[in-house]
Amino acid sequence: MSVPTKTLYTGAKMPAIGLGTFGSDKYSGQQIADAVLDAAELGYRHIDCAAVYGNEDLVGESLEKIIKGGVAREDLWITSKLWNDKHDEADVIPAFEKSLSDLRLDYLDLYLIHWPFPNFHAPKVDVTSRDPHAKPYIHENYMKTWRKLEELVRRGLVRHIGTSNMTIHKLEQVLQDSEIKPAANEMELHPHFQQPELFNYCVQNDILPIGYSPLGSPSRPERDRTPEDTVDVEDPVIKQIAANHGMSSAAVCIAWAVQRGQVPIPFSVKREQYKDSWNAAISAPLTDSEMASIAGIDKNCRLIKGQVFLWEGASGWEALWDE
Numbered sequence: 575m576s577v578p579t580k581t582l583y584t585g586a587k588m589p590a591i592g593l594g595t596f597g598s599d600k601y602s603g604q605q606i607a608d609a610v611l612d613a614a615e616l617g618y619r620h621i622d623c624a625a626v627y628g629n630e631d632l633v634g635e636s637l638e639k640i641i642k643g644g645v646a647r648e649d650l651w652i653t654s655k656l657w658n659d660k661h662d663e664a665d666v667i668p669a670f671e672k673s674l675s676d677l678r679l680d681y682l683d684l685y686l687i688h689w690p691f692p693n694f695h696a697p698k699v700d701v702t703s704r705d706p707h708a709k710p711y712i713h714e715n716y717m718k719t720w721r722k723l724e725e726l727v728r729r730g731l732v733r734h735i736g737t738s739n740m741t742i743h744k745l746e747q748v749l750q751d752s753e754i755k756p757a758a759n760e761m762e763l764h765p766h767f768q769q770p771e772l773f774n775y776c777v778q779n780d781i782l783p784i785g786y787s788p789l790g791s792p793s794r795p796e797r798d799r800t801p802e803d804t805v806d807v808e809d810p811v812i813k814q815i816a817a818n819h820g821m822s823s824a825a826v827c828i829a830w831a832v833q834r835g836q837v838p839i840p841f842s843v844k845r846e847q848y849k850d851s852w853n854a855a856i857s858a859p860l861t862d863s864e865m866a867s868i869a870g871i872d873k874n875c876r877l878i879k880g881q882v883f884l885w886e887g888a889s890g891w892e893a894l895w896d897e
């Protein structure tokens with residue numbers, strides 16, 4: 575089954591659905607690596623990785639098997655991300671090299687700065703935890719990190735570089751000062767959090783939006799939930815559209831994402847789920863009126879607020895998003 579794609583400003587084509595690999599505390603690295611291998615059998619060619627997910631070595635074993643099994647490297651799209659404690663100029667290239675060797679590759683398709691805030695915190699800490707050395711977005715410093723990513727492109731080690739968890743205000747500055755502009759921006763996107771202004775800004779500037787938590791992250795840990803959070807897959811509009819097509823609510827979220835123009839990267843280690851998402855991405859059956867109905871259920875409900883990255887003196891998580 576051929577993979578639908580989205581075209582980047584370079585002319586390269588990114589497979590229109592990717593498999594997420596962040597298992598949080600719920601799934602082991604081996605379960606995720608096994609899912610990557612099996613998802614490639616189904617047709618997935620795009621894998622969203624990150625150093626901080628702590629499983630790139632195991633995912634790399636699966637990538638090696640996929641390539642040895644006959645999938646051409648050029649047909650895969652592998653993304654990884656620089657973690658928040660590696661923004662210093664001296665740390666960027668070694669952190670990248672570690673990801674590249676763990677993933678058993680000789681180049682990446684996309685390398686992102688995971689969050690635009692330098693900080694360090696131990697994995698799985700509570701949202702109330704704060705790093706006394708955490709810093710806000712300082713454009714000059716971000717550009718120093720970005721220059722090292724540009725160097726990776728020039729050295730042929732990375733095909734595209736991009737941003738994640740950004741705002742229009744920050745992207746405007748990066749676009750102004752970058753020599754190699756971001757090809758993609760990874761951002762939270764699901765029917766209850768559509769970020770229309772940022773989404774449109776990216777599209778208008780030829781930055782492909784990659785949508786994380788495309789199902790509204792129904793399995794995220796308790797520490798990442800607040801009482802105001804809403805549940806996309808239980809929305810009556812989503813459920814009605816699912817009934818119209820005999821699809822699951824999750825599949826409707828994926829079809830909506832692909833048809834709207836972002837690249838969803840749902841996470842799952844369960845074959846019936848990642849197959850369901852795959853089928854939704856390749857069939858994209860929603861009508862214009864169904865697409866319009868989903869546009870109408872945006873609740874501006876940000877789920878991944880990023881509290882733990884706050885710096886001393888910050889007012890609240892809204893400061894991370896320039897609100």
Ligand SMILES: NC(=O)c1ccc[n+]([C@@H]2O[C@H](COP(=O)([O-])OP(=O)(O)OC[C@H]3O[C@@H](n4cnc5c(N)ncnc54)[C@H](OP(=O)(O)O)[C@@H]3O)[C@@H](O)[C@H]2O)c1
Pocket residue numbers: 593594595596597622623688738739760761785786787788789790791792793794822824825839840841842843844846847848850851878
């Ligand atoms: N750049 C960033 O800062 C950032 C931040 C967050 C996430 N991400 C990326 O985005 C990926 C996805 O995000 P996410 O895991 O938060 O959210 P998500 O993909 O919206 O939700 C994943 C959960 O949804 C359920 N699910 C998956 N497919 C399903 C289907 N077809 N039908 C029914 N349920 C289904 C599974 O729940 P069960 O496990 O309960 O079965 C799965 O654990 C991550 O793995 C990561 O790669 C990036």
